[in-house]
Amino acid sequence: xxxxxxxxxxxxxxxxxxxxxxxxxxxxxxxxxxxxxxxxxxxxxxxxxxxxxxxxxxxxxxxxxxxxxxxxxxxxxxxxxxxxxxxxxxxxxxxxxxxxxxxxxxxxxxxxxxxxxxxxxxxxxxxxxxxxxxxxxxxxxxxxxxxxxxxxxxxxxxxxxxxxxxxxxxxxxxxxxxxxxxxxxxxxxxxxxxxxxxxxxxxxxxxxxxxxxxxxxxxxxxxxxxxxxxxxxxxxxxxxxxxxxxxxxxxxxxxxxxxxxxxxxxxxxxxxxxxxxxxxxxxxxxxxxxxxxxxxxxxxxxxxxxxxxxxxxxxxxxxxxxxxxxxxxxxxxxxxxxxxxxxxxxxxxxxxxxxxxxxxxxxxxxxxxxxxxxxxxxxxxxxxxxxxxxxxxxxx
Amino acid sequence: xxxxxxxxxxxxxxxxxxxxxxxxxxxxxxxxxxxxxx
Numbered sequence: 001x002x003x004x005x006x007x008x009x010x011x012x013x014x015x016x017x018x019x020x021x022x023x024x025x026x027x028x029x030x031x032x033x034x035x036x037x038x039x040x041x042x043x044x045x046x047x048x049x050x051x052x053x054x055x056x057x058x059x060x061x062x063x064x065x066x067x068x069x070x071x072x073x074x075x076x077x078x079x080x081x082x083x084x085x086x087x088x089x090x091x092x093x094x095x096x097x098x099x100x101x102x103x104x105x106x107x108x109x110x111x112x113x114x115x116x117x118x119x120x121x122x123x124x125x126x127x128x129x130x131x132x133x134x135x136x137x138x139x140x141x142x143x144x145x146x147x148x149x150x151x152x153x154x155x156x157x158x159x160x161x162x163x164x165x166x167x168x169x170x171x172x173x174x175x176x177x178x179x180x181x182x183x184x185x186x187x188x189x190x191x192x193x194x195x196x197x198x199x200x201x202x203x204x205x206x207x208x209x210x211x212x213x214x215x216x217x218x219x220x221x222x223x224x225x226x227x228x229x230x231x232x233x234x235x236x237x238x239x240x241x242x243x244x245x246x247x248x249x250x251x252x253x254x255x256x257x258x259x260x261x262x263x264x265x266x267x268x269x270x271x272x273x274x275x276x277x278x279x280x281x282x283x284x285x286x287x288x289x290x291x292x293x294x295x296x297x298x299x300x301x302x303x304x305x306x307x308x309x310x311x312x313x314x315x316x317x318x319x320x321x322x323x324x325x326x327x328x329x330x331x332x333x334x335x336x337x338x339x340x341x342x343x344x345x346x347x348x349x350x351x352x353x354x355x356x357x358x359x360x361x362x363x364x365x366x367x368x369x370x371x372x373x374x375x376x377x378x379x380x381x382x383x384x385x386x387x388x389x390x391x392x393x394x395x396x
Numbered sequence: 397x398x399x400x401x402x403x404x405x406x407x408x409x410x411x412x413x414x415x416x417x418x419x420x421x422x423x424x425x426x427x428x429x430x431x432x433x434x
Contacts (some may be wrong), residue, residue, distance in 0.1 A: 193411075197418065201414045211427050238430075
């Protein structure tokens, strides 16, 4: 629960109070100490150790790459980062899938072989990996200077409000702010407090109440069309208010430390196309996927459909080690590819005319809303829901 | 001047009510944040 635990609030109040009275030159050290305490408290030694190793690797390879951009250490470090994410997050899924495929071919694999108990994934491993990959890529490809100050780099890695679930930071925006850490002014502090209250309200008073309704809707023996539509809509609202609430709290705490963090949402359910939706939904992740997967694959320049499919498949899998997430990502990839083709052929349909905008909004809402079923439920369950909804519509 | 004061007062009231609702519904058994699991 992190932001909802009493420990967190006692910690946050202490961290802020000390930070505000700290002389400016000591602020980075205190912020780093507080962030390390937060990380250790929630992740434990087993969760902290791999992140320290990955951070040290990224920091040293960043310096080496800045000095010698053609060096091999960059590729090796990228490989290690991706392998670490794969090992901690996806090895169990891989083992289960392999065992299922072998079982399909008639080869029985004993459960003890594939149900090997790995240590749990380190807290926030996806977010760490994405920020470290971004850091090295920017140094190597865009020739950005590496962060030399180890305290600044460590703070970029483990600044506690963004440590677990983002927003995914960009170091050219974040690190320069660390050189001039300051207390927020009264106006900034009032904005931050309002942001945190809004975040808590979204999470506790909207998202968590929606969960209660969702439980009622899920607990029915048979589905029908209105029930499935309601469930999909409620799940969409729930994930929005849950994660937008989290992001508000993180951004608000950033402001209380005088730091500006990237935004994550911009009224996504008002989007009139899928492309627009992904520019407004989890913006720090969408931009990361665009900059570090879609564009390096070729972007709009060549085999655009494949690039979209691959980027969205990975985007889906990033959300969790289960195949329904991959299907959800591919579903959005397919939607984006079809939309891009329609946009090329009928650009007028994506113009400013009111009727097209309304039609686009309705289609986008319908497509995104059905997608939440794929996000939240296993494929077999979504199939059952969809079948029962369609049967309900058919006249007897 | 009066309009500004009224607007500020209304903002404070709205946020106070939101905070009150948050505190009233606060529970340690709340569902975890969805994205923390990722």
